[in-house]
Amino acid sequence: MTAVADTWALCVRDLLRLWRQPWFIAVTLVQPVIWLLLFGALFERVVDIPGFHGGDYKQYLVPGVLVMTAFFSSGWSGMSTIDDLDRGVTDRFLVLPIMRWPLIAGRVGMNLVQLAIQSVIIIGLALITGVTFPGGPLGVVALIVAAALLGTGFAALSNALALVARKEESLIGAVTFLQLPLTFLSTAFMQASLMPDWIRSVSDYNPVDWAIRAGREAVGAGPDWATVLGYCGLLVAFALACLVLATRAFRAYQAQV
Amino acid sequence: MIQANDLKKGYGEVRALDGLSFEVPEGAIFGLLGPNGAGKSTAVKVLTTLARADGGEARVAGFDVARDARRVRRTIGVVAQKSGVDIDLTGRENLMLQGRLQGMRGRELSSRAEALLEEFGLADAAGRVTRGYSGGMQRRLDIAIGLVHRPKVLFLDEPTTGLDPEVRAAMWTEISRLQRDEGLTILLTTHYLEEADRLASSLAIVDRGRVVASGAPDELKAALDGDSVQVELDGVEANGNVHAALSGVGGLSAVSVDGRRLHARAADGARAVPAVLAALDAHAIPVASVRVARPSLDDVYLRYAGRSFAAAEAEKPTENKEAGR
Ligand SMILES: Nc1ncnc2c1ncn2[C@@H]1O[C@H](COP(=O)(O)OP(=O)(O)O)[C@@H](O)[C@H]1O
Numbered sequence: 395m396t397a398v399a400d401t402w403a404l405c406v407r408d409l410l411r412l413w414r415q416p417w418f419i420a421v422t423l424v425q426p427v428i429w430l431l432l433f434g435a436l437f438e439r440v441v442d443i444p445g446f447h448g449g450d451y452k453q454y455l456v457p458g459v460l461v462m463t464a465f466f467s468s469g470w471s472g473m474s475t476i477d478d479l480d481r482g483v484t485d486r487f488l489v490l491p492i493m494r495w496p497l498i499a500g501r502v503g504m505n506l507v508q509l510a511i512q513s514v515i516i517i518g519l520a521l522i523t524g525v526t527f528p529g530g531p532l533g534v535v536a537l538i539v540a541a542a543l544l545g546t547g548f549a550a551l552s553n554a555l556a557l558v559a560r561k562e563e564s565l566i567g568a569v570t571f572l573q574l575p576l577t578f579l580s581t582a583f584m585q586a587s588l589m590p591d592w593i594r595s596v597s598d599y600n601p602v603d604w605a606i607r608a609g610r611e612a613v614g615a616g617p618d619w620a621t622v623l624g625y626c627g628l629l630v631a632f633a634l635a636c637l638v639l640a641t642r643a644f645r646a647y648q649a650q651v
Numbered sequence: 652m653i654q655a656n657d658l659k660k661g662y663g664e665v666r667a668l669d670g671l672s673f674e675v676p677e678g679a680i681f682g683l684l685g686p687n688g689a690g691k692s693t694a695v696k697v698l699t700t701l702a703r704a705d706g707g708e709a710r711v712a713g714f715d716v717a718r719d720a721r722r723v724r725r726t727i728g729v730v731a732q733k734s735g736v737d738i739d740l741t742g743r744e745n746l747m748l749q750g751r752l753q754g755m756r757g758r759e760l761s762s763r764a765e766a767l768l769e770e771f772g773l774a775d776a777a778g779r780v781t782r783g784y785s786g787g788m789q790r791r792l793d794i795a796i797g798l799v800h801r802p803k804v805l806f807l808d809e810p811t812t813g814l815d816p817e818v819r820a821a822m823w824t825e826i827s828r829l830q831r832d833e834g835l836t837i838l839l840t841t842h843y844l845e846e847a848d849r850l851a852s853s854l855a856i857v858d859r860g861r862v863v864a865s866g867a868p869d870e871l872k873a874a875l876d877g878d879s880v881q882v883e884l885d886g887v888e889a890n891g892n893v894h895a896a897l898s899g900v901g902g903l904s905a906v907s908v909d910g911r912r913l914h915a916r917a918a919d920g921a922r923a924v925p926a927v928l929a930a931l932d933a934h935a936i937p938v939a940s941v942r943v944a945r946p947s948l949d950d951v952y953l954r955y956a957g958r959s960f961a962a963a964e965a966e967k968p969t970e971n972k973e974a975g976r
């Protein structure tokens with residue numbers, strides 16, 4: 395119970411810090427818009443490829459952009475943790491009589507609030523540009539939940555890396571190393587049936603694609619909820635594993651101070 | 652209140668703690684004095700449960716720091732060498748967050764926070780983001796943060812390093828007051844001899860991860876052979892005469908001459924002065940001035956660590972000093 399209150403207090407702290415960085419907020423909000431419009435325009439003709447079903451490419455793209463947004467922003471979550479390490483804030487928190495997991499969960503919570511706002515913007519913009527969600531509001535919610543689970547996992551992973559590497563450069567290296575491959579080894583931009591076989595096989599093990607598959611299924615016409623729940627189950631397992639890893643990473647950090 | 656027993660901790664090749672032992676009675680200000688790299692911060696990290704020792708054991712308020720970390724954490728307030736202030740939050744927000752994480756709520760917390768802001772002269776700046784605070788203000792906020800939950804034991808790791816002299820003096824007043832008025836047990840580390848001398852009721856001199864001497868500052872100084880007596884000769888170089896002249900003066904030891912200055916130790920310096928002057932006068936050696944000094948902690952350090960404090964400081968690169976802020 396107190397751990398939940400601690401999570402909340404730490405989450406509010408992070409939201410306050412976020413609020414005081416207007417530029418960062420602006421970028422966070424504008425980026426998904428740019429992706430949606432840019433990729434929508436760039437790959438507009440993809441729908442003309444024989445075998446690509448569905449009319450408008452943007453219709454296809456929306457779940458991918460939403461999940462990508464969750465994936466990309468949560469990957470940087472550990473940067474705040476490195477700031478905290480450098481500034482002695484983490485050391486201060488670690489000698490408090492609190493559990494370790496709220497230190498991670500509070501930060502992940504901030505990422506999720508951020509994602510909720512980004513989601514509203516993406517969905518709103520999609521609706522304005524004529525994208526429809528045949529799966530209905532429930533489908534949209536499922537898409538956002540899938541993206542949030544993925545974001546939780548990668549935010550926690552980013553924090554784990556931050557605690558172990560303790561250097562901005564290392565974290566930036568690791569995150570950028572993962573971001574593009576994981577994005578392109580997924581169905582974000584390209585339908586599975588049109589991908590080379592090996593990419594399709596790899597994407598089966600890519601959490602980013604789990605979220606996209608779940609989300610796209612959920613917002614489409616006549617969603618197969620078993621598929622959606624199946625992928626969400628995998629994402630829950632992924633998120634929990636990452637949260638445990640990040641909580642354990644404090645031990646690795648404390649062994650070095 | 653604090654017991655450290657044969658603590659050992661290494662970082663790779665470096666033995667940061669090499670059998671460190673000391674004991675701090677309840678209600679005392681205890682100083683851990685040592686040059687940079689002596690292992691003071693490592694000791695604080697072990698005692699405050701941030702780091703684990705490789706060997707030895709320690710208790711704070713009766714709780715074992717390794718086995719009972721939770722209870723130790725509830726009892727202590729920690730001000731690390733590196734400020735732990737969140738520079739993106741205001742002073743008040745920093746205090747309130749710390750209070751919440753310490754399990755405080757509502758009116759109790761907000762009135763405690765306001766009282767501390769007032770007490771540490773931060774009331775006017777409380778609504779400002781701490782990025783703009785001066786070094787002294789940040790340090791005072793650090794201490795307020797460490798005190799919000801009314802701990803019984805306060806750890807202050809180099810609380811005044813990097814502060815201006817006036818700010819440092821004000822901080823000393825504040826720290827003494829905490830011990831006097833609130834009955835806190837304070838463990839203070841410092842590499843300023845003067846600070847240890849001014850604040851600590853007892854202290855341990857740490858060198859290379861172990862305690863080389865401990866006791867009250869005055870005891871430590873008294874354990875040296877009394878005061879130092881320095882005589883400045885008027886216009887003449889000292890020569891063999893001086894030794895001859897002083898050999899008859901009782902209670903004087905370690906007579907040495909250096910140019911026009913002669914130096915000796917005496918159990919009671921002030922009492923020795925008339926005899927010294929008379930003896931020099933009898934040998935027609937003119938005297939310009941006489942100075943009697945109580946032994947300083949510098950002398951104590953020289954005696955027990957086998958090198959002067961300044962030399963020990965110089966031996967270490969200054970990395971630690973800079974990391975202090
Ligand atoms: N996290 C660390 N990793 C590696 N070496 C360390 C670490 N912390 C301290 N040391 C080393 O241990 C020794 C003692 O350091 P420290 O306890 O910080 O000394 P002090 O606080 O007395 O200046 C130094 O040689 C320092 O370089």
Ligand SMILES: [Mg+2]
Nearest residue numbers: 691692732971
């Ligand atoms: Mg130190």
